[in-house]
Structures are given as structure tokens and as C-alpha cells.
Amino acid sequence: MKTILNPLKKEWKKILERPTKTVDDIEKTVNQIFDDVKRNGDPAVHKYTALFDGVSLVNTVVSEQEVKEAIGFVSEELKEAIQLAKANITKFHTAQKTEKIHVETAEGVSCWQEKRPINKVGLYIPGGTAPLFSTVLMLAVPAQIAGCKEIVLCSPPNKEGKIHPAILYTANLCGVTKIIKVGGIQAIAGYTFGTETIPQVYKIFGPGNQFVTVAKQLATKHGVAIDMPAGPSELLVVADDTANASYVASDLLSQAEHGADSQVILVSTSKNLIDEVSSEIQKQLLALPRVEIATKAIDNSKSILVENDEEALDLINEYGPEHFIVCTNNNDYFIDNIENAGSVFIGNYTPESAGDYASGTNHTLPTNGFSKAYSGVNLDSFTKSITFQEISKKGIQTIGNAIELMAEAEGLQAHKNAVSIRLKDLK
Known part of the structure; x- marks a missing residue:
């Protein structure tokens, strides 16, 4: 040092x-792979898996039999350690649940907020020089607590075309619904556009190298959310x-x-x-x-x-x-x-x-100075807040005039009319 x-x-x-490296150094490569996967789907994904991971796979979806075999390869001591970690992560993230917030902002005006799960999430688990089965816990546990319906996991295969047994054991333990042997930029592209094998998801989670980080940032340009830039x-x-x-x-x-x-x-x-x-x-x-x-x-x-x-x-x-x-x-x-x-x-x-x-606590955290604006992964990362409002006759009379004045001042007559027509009926 x-x-x-x-x-x-x-x-x-x-x-x-x-x-x-700067984004500019990497973005050209990422864009090329994204375009290829968008146009050609699984064949493009297989091509880059062969190129970057050195293995050609006909089927990239992990079968139930593979999971069963993997469970047998994980020692009882490691299983117990993973279960202890899962219990602590579950306890901490369950405590992050919040109740519905309900407020009467004015007489006859009720507003409330409820949290709903993000139904389709994609987890990225690095598996190159270090198979991060711990990251499966950090992502799948809160996803399960939040109630996400589809929890898909992508992780790069080794030279034998397999995912590390501890990753498969942990994924099975934590309720992952689909496991796919794909890593790198091509996995993020698959999550972004969807292929015959990789489902398109609403939000992508997980750390990775600089290429994965830039790929996740590029995914946001195509309407897919990400947890944070985590390199x-x-x-x-x-x-x-x-x-x-x-x-x-x-x-x-x-x-x-x-x-x-x-x-x-x-x-x-x-x-x-x-x-x-x-x-x-x-x-x-x-x-x-x-x-x-x-x-x-x-x-x-x-x-x-x-x-x-x-x-x-x-x-x-x-x-x-x-x-x-x-x-x-x-x-x-x-x-x-x-x-x-x-x-x-x-x-x-x-x-x-x-x-x-x-x-x-969760170990999926913002890097590269992004902690100035981003939080680490938590239970809220897997939910979105929806606001509701219900206004009674008394309520529209209470706030109606204010709405009319504000809409007129902004030059939005139809906005004003939507209130005026109701107030007129109530006279």
C-alpha cells in the first residue's frame, strides 16, 4: 500500500x-452484446458463454436433479453455517417491514400508502474466481420476505458447465424459482430483453465486475430497474x-x-x-x-x-x-x-x-462513491410503494377551490373542469 x-x-x-476503467472503455463491448442478445436470444447468450466462460452448453437451465446432486456435495457443517446466516438475515430484514400509512389530510380526504412486491426480479450471482453463495442469501431472502413471485438467478458456469454446489443449495433453500447457468454481460442482457430461457425481469440485483456494472446501468435505458451501481x-x-x-x-x-x-x-x-x-x-x-x-x-x-x-x-x-x-x-x-x-x-x-x-445486514452495497446517493439492498429494494386516495363529497368541497385556482394558474383548464363539474353538482 x-x-x-x-x-x-x-x-x-x-x-x-x-x-x-471508465464507462466509455467498457460501454462499446456491452452495447454490442446487448444488441446481439436482443436480436438473437439464446444463441447469442450461448455464444458469449462459450467465449467468456469457456464452456458450450445446450441447456442452461438448472434441473431439479442437478440441485439434488449439489445438495449432496455440500457438507453438513457448511449447510448449518448457511442456515444460521439465513436465520439472522431473515430476522433483520423481516424487522424492516412497515405497516400501511393512512392519513386524513383534510376533512373528507383520505390518503394512504401500501407496499407491494416487485413480481419479477433477477438475481446476479458472481461465480468466477469466488462463487458468492452468500450473495444468494442477501438477495433471495429479502425477495422471499417481500413476496416476489418470480425470483430468477443467473450465475456463470465453470469449465464443466456447472454452478458451484453451495450456490445451488442456497438458492434452493431460499425459494429461488429458476436457476440459469449464464453469467456476465449476456446474463444482464437476457434479464433486460428476455430470451427463450432467461425471463425478462422488472429489476436486476447483484454485484459483479466492471462489465456487469456497466451492463446493469445500460439495462436501465431499456426500462429495467437495478438495485444500484455495484462494482x-x-x-x-x-x-x-x-x-x-x-x-x-x-x-x-x-x-x-x-x-x-x-x-x-x-x-x-x-x-x-x-x-x-x-x-x-x-x-x-x-x-x-x-x-x-x-x-x-x-x-x-x-x-x-x-x-x-x-x-x-x-x-x-x-x-x-x-x-x-x-x-x-x-x-x-x-x-x-x-x-x-x-x-x-x-x-x-x-x-x-x-x-x-x-x-x-446485507452485503450488496453501493461502490465507487455511489453511497453518497444510494442505499444498500434492503427489504424495500424488493417492493414499491403505491399511494391511494379517496375523497368524499365533503372532501372535494374542502379542497376543490384550491385545486381550481392552482390548475387555472398553470393554464390547465381541463384539470380545473374535472373539479368544477363535481362542485357544481354538489351545490
């Missing part, structure tokens, strides 16, 4: 740049001399191993801690199976020394991290004042990986 000492505020933007993973840790350097290093590496384009940042008021963490990273890095990937991510990452907590907070809010770990003598200051973060982890014994798996 590169160490930067007391950077000037005018330098922050440059220092905090993500190691990602390469990132973590920012703010820590001081009260933090445990080995813990901090382990957290930084836990995100660095996601991918070569991941980024981790340490912000500290202590040069001594920065040096200790740097030393710990080198020790722990060499023991990781994904050392090559983590090393590339660490090369994209930074340790930043700042003067005080106030400066640290300003810098963190400017960055808007996906994951934010607070491990200082002044935790409450950061907790109370953080404005831009996807999910916050507090204290020496709250590793970011707890949120990735089993604490109950």
Missing part, C-alpha cells in the same frame, strides 16, 4: 480515485493507536482478495499504526491462497495519515466507502457524523466479513 502523509484537501480527489469491492478503515494492527490488516486483506480491481484504504492519525498495519499486511498476505489477486488490489490501495478526526471524517465522506470500519478512541464521533457509507462496522471485534456472511 502506498503511504500518503497529510495530503492537502485539493489533492483528495486524485488520491481517492478508484482503480476502475468492484472496496473498504475504508479509520483507525488510531487503540486499534489492533493485525485485525486492521486482516480486514483490509479480506476485501483485497475479492479481485485485482478491489481497493482498500486505511485512514489514520497515527503514523505508528500505519507502519504496523503495513508490516502485518506483508506477513498475512503471503499466507493467502489468493495472494496474487490480493497483491494487485493492495497495489491499488493507500494508507493516508491525517492530522485529526475531523479531517479524517471529511476525507471519508468525500470517498463514500462501500464498507467502513471504525476502530478508534472516538468511535461515536464517526458513527454520529458519517454521511456517505454503504455499511458501517464498529470496534475491534466487528470484522467486515461478519456483514458479508452472517450478522444479518
